[in-house]
Amino acid sequence: MYFSNMDSQAIRSFNLFGETGEMPDVIHVETIEKRSRLHDWEFAPHRHGRLHQVIAIERGGGVARIEGTAHALAEGVLINVPVGVVHGFTFQPGTVGRVVTLLAELRDELLAADQALPGLLTRPAVVPAPAASWPVLAGIETEFEGRSYARAQVLRSLTGVLLGLVARAVAGAEGAAGAAPPPQVRRFLDLVEKGFASGAKVADYAARLGVSATHLSRLCREATGQPASRLIAERLLREARRNLAFTTLPVSTIAYELGYDDPAYFSRVFQRETGESPSAFRARVGRG
Numbered sequence: 042m043y044f045s046n047m048d049s050q051a052i053r054s055f056n057l058f059g060e061t062g063e064m065p066d067v068i069h070v071e072t073i074e075k076r077s078r079l080h081d082w083e084f085a086p087h088r089h090g091r092l093h094q095v096i097a098i099e100r101g102g103g104v105a106r107i108e109g110t111a112h113a114l115a116e117g118v119l120i121n122v123p124v125g126v127v128h129g130f131t132f133q134p135g136t137v138g139r140v141v142t143l144l145a146e147l148r149d150e151l152l153a154a155d156q157a158l159p160g161l162l163t164r165p166a167v168v169p170a171p172a173a174s175w176p177v178l179a180g181i182e183t184e185f186e187g188r189s190y191a192r193a194q195v196l197r198s199l200t201g202v203l204l205g206l207v208a209r210a211v212a213g214a215e216g217a218a219g220a221a222p223p224p225q226v227r228r229f230l231d232l233v234e235k236g237f238a239s240g241a242k243v244a245d246y247a248a249r250l251g252v253s254a255t256h257l258s259r260l261c262r263e264a265t266g267q268p269a270s271r272l273i274a275e276r277l278l279r280e281a282r283r284n285l286a287f288t289t290l291p292v293s294t295i296a297y298e299l300g301y302d303d304p305a306y307f308s309r310v311f312q313r314e315t316g317e318s319p320s321a322f323r324a325r326v327g328r329g
Contacts (some may be wrong), residue, residue: 084128096120101136222264
């Protein structure tokens with residue numbers, strides 16, 4: 042599930058089993074130890090294009106590096122790793138736990154009945170594991186290793202329960218789950234996630250959603266506290282930070298990949314939004 046040899050020229054998006062086709066099983070389950078021993082318990086920052094992971098630590102610990110922020114890991118925590126999130130780990134030798142991996146499409150299918158849960162599970166988090174999660178994880182592992190009748194259905198159901206418990210833990214850590222955004226805002230955020238580097242403007246997204254740009258911005262502000270234009274800008278800025286922090290790509294290349302025609306303009310925007318130039322940001326986070 043993890044690899045430590047990351048190409049420094051770009052953030053590695055690992056195409057593991059199923060990411061470029063169909064997953065060979067309903068989900069995948071393995072122990073932290075199984076692959077960690079192959080890599081000296083160290084996994085460089087990387088991300089997955091279609092996979093969602095839940096990592097549970099029963100004993101041991103270490104450090105998780107998620108989007109450039111270090112999180113201490115202790116016994117009894119769950120790590121929620123959504124699609125596209127840059128993450129890496131340093132585990133203490135002998136750490137015991139499980140890694141449950143599923144395609145984002147299956148996650149969305151399992152959560153289709155509850156509008157609030159997908160939003161919670163798109164947030165990376167390190168949270169205390171609810172007591173109920175441990176028997177569910179054990180059941181998932183048992184079903185995964187076995188070949189009993191209705192195995193696929195049981196795995197889907199247990200995975201749905203696990204995702205619900207993860208969402209509950211994330212909501213608890215944040216104080217409250219909050220109201221689910223309306224469907225149009227959720228669709229807008231999905232479109233932005235897929236096309237943030239296309240140069241599309243609010244009006245372009247609004248047209249695809251069949252609403253006016255003004256109406257879309259009002260919905261976004263009511264649901265998130267920010268207008269649609271700000272949500273687009275923040276997604277671009279987040280990707281810029283990722284590439285500056287985790288790659289050695291030239292600033293000009295990053296600018297072009299994010300849809301900017303003029304790298305100098307990209308640098309001005311980055312400076313305005315963050316208070317420092319791209320090169321200064323990269324130097325500060327240790328990639329200069």
